[in-house]
Amino acid sequence: MSLIYIDGEYVPAENAAVSVFDHGFLYGDGVFEGIRAYGGRVFRLEDHVRRLFDSAQAIMLCIPLSQEEMALAIRDTLRKNNLRDAYVRPIVTRGYGDLGLDPLKCRKPTVIIVAVEWGAMYGSLYEVGLTAISVSVRRNAPDALPPNIKSLNYLNNILAKIEANVKGGNEAIILDSQGRISEGSGDNIFVIKNKKVYTPHTLNNLKGITREAVFELAEKNGIEVIETDLGLFDLYTGDEVFVTGTAAEVAPVTKIDGRIIGSGKPGPITKELMVAFRELAMSSGTPI
Numbered sequence: 001m002s003l004i005y006i007d008g009e010y011v012p013a014e015n016a017a018v019s020v021f022d023h024g025f026l027y028g029d030g031v032f033e034g035i036r037a038y039g040g041r042v043f044r045l046e047d048h049v050r051r052l053f054d055s056a057q058a059i060m061l062c063i064p065l066s067q068e069e070m071a072l073a074i075r076d077t078l079r080k081n082n083l084r085d086a087y088v089r090p091i092v093t094r095g096y097g098d099l100g101l102d103p104l105k106c107r108k109p110t111v112i113i114v115a116v117e118w119g120a121m122y123g124s125l126y127e128v129g130l131t132a133i134s135v136s137v138r139r140n141a142p143d144a145l146p147p148n149i150k151s152l153n154y155l156n157n158i159l160a161k162i163e164a165n166v167k168g169g170n171e172a173i174i175l176d177s178q179g180r181i182s183e184g185s186g187d188n189i190f191v192i193k194n195k196k197v198y199t200p201h202t203l204n205n206l207k208g209i210t211r212e213a214v215f216e217l218a219e220k221n222g223i224e225v226i227e228t229d230l231g232l233f234d235l236y237t238g239d240e241v242f243v244t245g246t247a248a249e250v251a252p253v254t255k256i257d258g259r260i261i262g263s264g265k266p267g268p269i270t271k272e273l274m275v276a277f278r279e280l281a282m283s284s285g286t287p288i
């Protein structure tokens with residue numbers, strides 16, 4: 001039986017519950033992270049904790065733990081569940097309030113940490129590549145709900161995923177309201193053209209921690225990465241396309257909106273980065 005951290009206590013999963021008056025439940029008022037542990041070490045733990053606190057800061061949510069305490073609680077949750085290879089989900093909500101949306105009515109944030117076993121998200125698709133679909137729903141505008149806040153309000157991403165599902169895709173490609181590539185429903189997007197790697201700036205998407213790791217790996221392997229505005233044309237005509245995320249890791253995309261990308265198989269640079277990412281994940285991180 002897995003143990004869930006709730007406000008400093010470890011509760012068996014079957015009894016782990018939050019109030020129906022919790023504003024995380026009522027309004028998606030809260031923030032979260034998705035983190036992986038590989039071989040007993042937590043990948044980029046400090047970066048994830050910092051992003052959680054940055055998301056909280058942006059919505060004026062005061063997390064009742066220090067960053068160090070949060071990192072410890074995350075490692076503790078893994079330890080208590082005897083997990084070495086796992087996915088961890090810290091969640092901080094505005095807490096218990098009334099049925100009105102006013103956060104001033106919420107006295108104390110709720111802190112939850114869930115840790116589970118979860119293998120690579122796309123299974124056999126890492127071999128053949130994902131089919132992606134550009135969706136009609138636009139990414140939340142940065143001046144409405146900044147995509148850099150990893151908030152509990154994921155309905156925009158879910159609408160994109162629904163549309164990709166309906167249209168037979170494995171992942172959505174979301175554009176911003178100007179038609180620029182934003183990101184996938186839960187990952188960042190890269191395109192390779194003439195041996196150079198391109199990816200959008202992070203104003204209209206989440207600044208991914210896997211994205212950052214891929215920048216470092218590319219640089220180490222002598223591959224140039226350029227942050228720039230991209231459109232669907234750039235993806236359709238790319239030599240290779242891949243997505244990055246904690247859950248997805250590095251995953252090739254071989255078809256977009258019916259267009260075969262490059263050779264139609266995961267390309268050499270994507271494969272090189274997939275291997276390099278695995279090696280990095282297995283050989284770094286904070287011990288549990």
Ligand code: PMP
Pocket residue numbers: 034157183184185186187188205206207208209210211244245246247
């Ligand atoms: N974009 C979105 C919308 C996401 O939910 C995620 C997953 N956290 C990412 C990008 C990738 O970020 P990371 O590499 O930090 O997991």
